Amino acid sequence: xxxxxTGVGIVSGLGVGxxxxxxxxxxxxxxxxxAFRGASxxxxxxxxxxxxxxxxxxxxxWLGDKGHRNNDQLTKYLIAAAKQALIDAGIKDAEGVFxxxxxxxxxxxxxxxxxxxxxxxxxxxxxxxxxPRYINPQRFPNTVINAAAGYVSIWExxxxxxxxxxxxxxxxxxxxxxxxxxxxxxxxxxxxxxxGEIVCESLYVALAKLGVLADMRSDGLGISVGEGAAFLVVxxxxxxxxxxxxxxxxxxxxxxxxxxPQSEAxxxxxxxxxxxxxxxxxxxxxEIEPDEVDVVASARCGLPSIDDAELHGxxxxxxxxxxxxxxxQLTGENFGAAGxxxxxxxxxxxxxxxxxxxxxxxKPGEVGTAVxxxxxxxxxxxxxxxxxx
Amino acid sequence: xxxxxxTGVGVVSSLGYGRQAFLDATVAGKSAAREVALxxxxxxxRNIACEVHDFRPRDFLSAAETRRTGRCSQFALVASRMAVxxxxxxxxxxxxxxxxxxxxxxxGEANLLGQLDRKWIHEGEQAVSLARLPAYGTTLLPIHVxxxxxxxxxxxxxxxACAAGNYAIGYAAxxxxxxxxxxxxxxxxxxxxxxxxxxxxxxxAMAPDRSRxxxxxxxxxxxxxxxxxxxxxxxxxxxxxGATLLAEVGGYGLACDAHHITRPEPSGAGSxxxxxxxxxxxxxxxRDVTFLNAHGTATPTNDTVESRVVRDIFGDYRVxxxxxxxxxxxxxxxxxxxxxxxxxxxxxxxVIPPTINFETLDPVCDVDVVTxxxxxxxxxxxxxxxxxxxxxxxxxxxxxxxxxxxxAGLASAAHAEADARDAADALDDEEAG
Numbered sequence: 108x109x110x111x112x113t114g115v116g117i118v119s120g121l122g123v124g125x126x127x128x129x130x131x132x133x134x135x136x137x138x139x140x141x142a143f144r145g146a147s148x149x150x151x152x153x154x155x156x157x158x159x160x161x162x163x164x165x166x167x168x169w170l171g172d173k174g175h176r177n178n179d180q181l182t183k184y185l186i187a188a189a190k191q192a193l194i195d196a197g198i199k200d201a202e203g204v205f206x207x208x209x210x211x212x213x214x215x216x217x218x219x220x221x222x223x224x225x226x227x228x229x230x231x232x233x234x235x236x237x238x239p240r241y242i243n244p245q246r247f248p249n250t251v252i253n254a255a256a257g258y259v260s261i262w263e264x265x266x267x268x269x270x271x272x273x274x275x276x277x278x279x280x281x282x283x284x285x286x287x288x289x290x291x292x293x294x295x296x297x298x299x300x301x302x303g304e305i306v307c308e309s310l311y312v313a314l315a316k317l318g319v320l321a322d323m324r325s326d327g328l329g330i331s332v333g334e335g336a337a338f339l340v341v342x343x344x345x346x347x348x349x350x351x352x353x354x355x356x357x358x359x360x361x362x363x364x365x366x367x368p369q370s371e372a373x374x375x376x377x378x379x380x381x382x383x384x385x386x387x388x389x390x391x392x393x394e395i396e397p398d399e400v401d402v403v404a405s406a407r408c409g410l411p412s413i414d415d416a417e418l419h420g421x422x423x424x425x426x427x428x429x430x431x432x433x434x435x436q437l438t439g440e441n442f443g444a445a446g447x448x449x450x451x452x453x454x455x456x457x458x459x460x461x462x463x464x465x466x467x468x469x470k471p472g473e474v475g476t477a478v479x480x481x482x483x484x485x486x487x488x489x490x491x492x493x494x495x496x
Numbered sequence: 497x498x499x500x501x502x503t504g505v506g507v508v509s510s511l512g513y514g515r516q517a518f519l520d521a522t523v524a525g526k527s528a529a530r531e532v533a534l535x536x537x538x539x540x541x542r543n544i545a546c547e548v549h550d551f552r553p554r555d556f557l558s559a560a561e562t563r564r565t566g567r568c569s570q571f572a573l574v575a576s577r578m579a580v581x582x583x584x585x586x587x588x589x590x591x592x593x594x595x596x597x598x599x600x601x602x603x604g605e606a607n608l609l610g611q612l613d614r615k616w617i618h619e620g621e622q623a624v625s626l627a628r629l630p631a632y633g634t635t636l637l638p639i640h641v642x643x644x645x646x647x648x649x650x651x652x653x654x655x656x657a658c659a660a661g662n663y664a665i666g667y668a669a670x671x672x673x674x675x676x677x678x679x680x681x682x683x684x685x686x687x688x689x690x691x692x693x694x695x696x697x698x699x700x701a702m703a704p705d706r707s708r709x710x711x712x713x714x715x716x717x718x719x720x721x722x723x724x725x726x727x728x729x730x731x732x733x734x735x736x737x738g739a740t741l742l743a744e745v746g747g748y749g750l751a752c753d754a755h756h757i758t759r760p761e762p763s764g765a766g767s768x769x770x771x772x773x774x775x776x777x778x779x780x781x782x783r784d785v786t787f788l789n790a791h792g793t794a795t796p797t798n799d800t801v802e803s804r805v806v807r808d809i810f811g812d813y814r815v816x817x818x819x820x821x822x823x824x825x826x827x828x829x830x831x832x833x834x835x836x837x838x839x840x841x842x843x844x845x846x847v848i849p850p851t852i853n854f855e856t857l858d859p860v861c862d863v864d865v866v867t868x869x870x871x872x873x874x875x876x877x878x879x880x881x882x883x884x885x886x887x888x889x890x891x892x893x894x895x896x897x898x899x900x901x902x903x904a905g906l907a908s909a910a911h912a913e914a915d916a917r918d919a920a921d922a923l924d925d926e927e928a929g
Contacts, residue, residue, distance in 0.1 A: 210754065211751075211769070214752070215752075220634050220635075221634065223603075224609075227603075227609060227613070227691065228613055228616075230691055230695070231610065231613040231614065231617065231691055232613075232617055234690065234691060234694055235613075235614060235617045235618065236617065238539060239539060239540050239690070239694035239697075239698075240539060240540070240541075240694075240698070242691075242694050242695055242698045243698070244695070244698040244699045244700075247695035247698060247699060248757045248758055248884055250603065250691065250692075250695065251602055251603065251655075251657050251884050251885070252602070252603065252604075252634070252655035252657075253655050253656055253657055253883075253884070253885045253887070254657075254757055254884060254885055256885065257752075257757055257884065257885025257886055257887070258757060260752045260753075260754040260885070260886060261754050261755065261756070261757065261886065263754075264754050265752065265754055266751060266752050266753070266754045266766060266769075267750075267751070267752065268750040268751065268752060269752040269885060269886070269887060270654065270656065270663065271654070271655050271656065271885075272652065272653070272654060273604075273634045273635055273653045273654075273655050274635045274651070274652055274653055275633060275634060275635045277635075281652055284650075284676075285667070288667065288670045288671070288674065289750070291674065292670065292748075292777075294750055294773070309613070309616070312616060312621045312624065313612075313624070313629050313632075315621070316621065316624055316626055316629060317626065317629060317630075363649070363650050363651075363652075364593055364648060364649065365639070365642050365647070365648050365649065365650075365651045366648060367642070367643040367646070367648075371558075371560040372560065372563075372564075374564055374630045374631065374633070374636075375630050381648070384593060384648075388593075388920070391920075483635065484630075484633065485633055485635065485636060485639045486639065486643075487635065487639065487651050
């Protein structure tokens with residue numbers, strides 16, 4: 108696997124756009140304060156919720172001001188991230204004209220775990236409290252999980268394969284495999300790979316009920332929810348060099364594994380064996396030894412049983428001497444989008460941003476190689492290797 | 497590059513459980529259309545669907561499995577268990593990281609989410625069942641299946657709306673060809689939920705009585721539900737254990753219309769690109785296709801566009817086509833998985849099931865609809881699907897030995913297979929060490 112990353116688009120609580128996101132990482136404490144600003148703007152029933160929302164979001168620069176009345180928030184985030192990434196990669200100009208590749212040769216592999224929950228909950232409210240006859244047919248498609256990515260293809264004229272991946276927290280790393288597969292079989296010349304999530308009330312109700320939210324616990328543990336969307340443009344490295352693209356980094360390996368829990372009653376769990384296997388598969392494919400890795404962008408989320416299993420698996424591969432960073436302490440838990448946020452962060456570290464907040468291991472020197480890990484709540488784990496050169 | 501074979505199939509359908517019952521009912525032209533029993537349709541102006549009746553999960557699943565799962569996962573798990581049994585694979589043969597599970601769906605555990613939402617809406621968040629919340633997880637279909645068989649490799653969910661079955665099967669074949677798995681249990685599952693039903697009614701897509709694909713008086717679709725599962729194996733793995741090869745998975749074609757979120761692009765250009773690619777990657781010509789399993793939803797637009805694509809691809813070759821949706825309805829995400837099972841059974845048994853409720857061809861649909869069960873040798877079938885999001889996906893299935901060798905995929909994919917195989921060998925060495 109040798110995928111060149113030639114563009115980045117990102118919508119997040121840390122900033123909109125690659126450069127804004129990268130520069131926010133120069134000071135981890137300030138970045139955290141920027142992302143977790145305080146009172147939620149979208150959770151009316153939870154005004155004190157401490158979430159990493161996309162604050163002061165102005166979609167107009169990316170979406171214009173017409174034609175989006177029935178698009179949900181996820182769709183808007185995805186379109187904005189896609190547009191940025193295509194321009195950043197030099198595939199489109201600022202007016203949306205294709206400069207490289209035809210629309211038939213550019214596709215999307217996009218992940219979300221809970222992106223359609225809000226639309227489903229709202230239309231269920233309409234059906235239950237009003238009348239099923241009042242369900243807006245223009246909004247009904249938003250209840251279908253792949254609709255948001257479908258809208259990206261429509262708005263950007265992308266006619267190569269459009270794939271949505273729903274693998275819980277592993278989605279946007281698994282989207283790397285999807286994009287790679289379509290490129291390998293010649294179905295596209297360039298792929299947008301990433302995903303998005305939105306903060307919404309139904310998700311928050313569920314997490315509150317499960318007792319896993321950090322701002323409802325007194326022990327300092329738990330999940331802090333984040334949102335946003337990000338896409339990388341990936342293409343075959345040789346094609347990228349041929350077109351003199353600005354290569355931001357490379358994805359050189361992918362691995363995934365699943366471990367079932369031991370107890371028959373359990374659903375939510377993580378296994379360190381799967382963490383170890385996913386990382387080892389990714390490293391073996393990249394032909395990179397563990398001691399060549401400068402930093403691990405972990406999936407650390409605040410739930411001890413998941414985090415402990417992950418750290419154990421990381422240490423089984425790297426020992427205690429690798430720097431382990433927790434991106435979600437800055438971005439919040441953005442579930443299916445977490446992997447692509449981790450990859451964007453890894454690119455920033457390779458361009459001089461400090462690899463923080465560190466949760467284990469030594470401070471890294473210059474970052475040339477990073478492993479990004481995603482850990483699902485149901486035993487699935489995925490990992491990718493990102494390199495600067 | 498590894499060739500990919502279907503070695504087992506399983507199906508939960510509104511016309512019966514298991515391959516034989518399903519084959520018998522589809523060939524006999526039965527219909528599952530009944531009044532909706534799952535929920536109250538009053539005020540919706542429509543009340544017919546193709547539901548899976550008398551589904552008793554405890555006939556197939558353990559008590560713990562039943563507790564952990566919603567109805568959609570139960571369909572997926574039951575169909576998978578049938579497919580694995582059909583393939584003659586033991587849990588020992590499936591255990592480990594070289595077995596993957598890839599499932600498609602549109603909305604997954606929609607019934608469960610509907611129940612949780614209704615509690616929340618009518619009784620407040622304190623009434624929401626804590627115990628049932630984790631069972632909604634969006635990627636649980638393949639997780640439950642992997643867990644049942646000790647599969648420990650890739651577990652992935654592709655929510656590709658009404659093309660999800662083909663997405664899962666095509667992607668599963670991709671991963672075997674890329675050397676990332678030896679065996680993949682794949683397919684799709686879907687349940688009928690009130691919100692979806694109401695949504696299709698509001699889109700004006702729901703028929704009042706019958707689904708009549710390609711008929712001039714067709715008036716829309718009926719929704720259906722169920723699951724189809726296939727066991728795919730690499731040639732190496734299947735041959736090593738002496739497996740019965742039911743069919744070969746041929747080319748996989750994909751495209752996106754980028755036109756409208758619910759309606760197909762009128763010229764059918766995207767659908768035609770996908771179909772052309774499935775034929776090209778199979779190493780065959782259109783004339784080698786014995787019949788087409790049409791998407792055939794019986795909505796005015798779908799059948800018109802699909803017919804246009806058929807003439808574009810097949811020209812003066814009058815390829816027979818059939819749609820099962822008259823009998824089992826449109827099973828949404830599960831449709832192309834359940835119909836893939838039918839395609840495989842057509843190859844095995846040499847019979848094309850009929851399109852039921854078809855009486856008079858719509859003049860704008862210049863196609864050759866199979867109206868009676870037709871016994872004939874079936875060499876190659878194309879399974880066509882379209883979906884919300886402008887998705888176009890086609891998978892070819894062939895009688896073993898009928899497709900030319902080697903697989904007509906690209907050279908870059910052959911290199912990729914070698915790389916992935918090396919990575920897997922390295923992991924085996926680590927685990928052995």
